[in-house]
Amino acid sequence: MSLTAAAPHEATADLTVEVHGLRNVKGEVQLCVTQRREFLKCDEDPAARTAEMATSDVAPVTFKALPAGTYAVLVLHDENANGKMDKMLGIPKEGFGFSGNPKIRMGPPKAHHVRFELEPGQVEQRVKMKYLL
Template identity: 45%
Template structure:
């Protein structure tokens, strides 16, 4: 049985309209030392661009006031991600360091214990399901 051209075009149009499952992720930020400055957040799926998302064209970034308490990533594809936060108290757009030790607060998804350096991507990977979900990240200050 031969299909009509109209049927073939209709089936092709349906196949082309694939609605990927999206997610809205709310991140609660706890243990912020003070209300100075802003919290910068970076969400990435690529271990090569973790922890700072530098050079990742697909990374999602967000900046909120330090006293905001939460930040949101809306309409992101569901999947595995790592989140990095830092408290930019002086608003200079970078994590200030002193002798290799962060002078400003930082945090990662999963709240790993920090010893020396940033954790590995696999240690902080979280699953973000379709729909709404949440994550709490505790800021850490070493100095």
Template identity: 55%
Template sequence: MRKAIPAFLLLSLLTAPSTLRAEGSVGRIEVLIDNMRSPNGVVGVALFNAKKGFPDKNALAYKGRSVPAGKRCEVIFENVPYGVYAVSVLHDENGNGKMDKGFLGIPKEGFGVSNNPEIKMGPPSFSDSRFDLKSEKLTLNIDMNYLRKPKNKNQQ
């Protein structure tokens, strides 16, 4: 019995550093955005670590980045602590810094979220979009959604 206690203590001491290392670990999140409608404007990407503010209150995001729009966009978040996150993306085609909405609040510009959940009534939830960062590198593929067709300038 006496030998079992020191063996248990030794085992817990040997495993403690790896547990501490995992808690303090950071990773890299690479966000690849496809199905862009046009190369106009900018693409804003927000990384959330809580449901509060997700998906459209960027001031409450853990981190945010923007890049020029293109056929395919890439945004990288470095040194992100391991944990639970969700990503939201906005294709701000006219560059006014906000999501333009039409009648009944339907988005006029493209958007997407991590996990590409089915778009239903209302914005996607944090729980449908969440993912676990628990490795040094994680790649997310996000498809843009456009609920409205762009106005054809030739038909005006």
């Protein structure tokens, strides 16, 4: 009689992100979920999960079967749909948001303000958009 060990089952979670507070329905909304500590470079993370949708279709987005761990969510309201954050004198002209909804002071938030633990199961993050100009 031969016994084989079952492969260890990696704990996963479904992360649902709700975006609130868009100032208009121009362009598109881009979401990025990353485990990198350098969360602002989410687009450079090959393991990041992304989604994009027209602002008229904004609805909760679910990222399925993410490994449990520490994550950050970034959201961009790309009003002119050019695929990047437009700035004026270094200040974002388009809306943005982060998991944890940190207060925005001078510069971007620190990693510990936007990172959260993703536990196995269903998890929700509500991201409120911020506009500086």
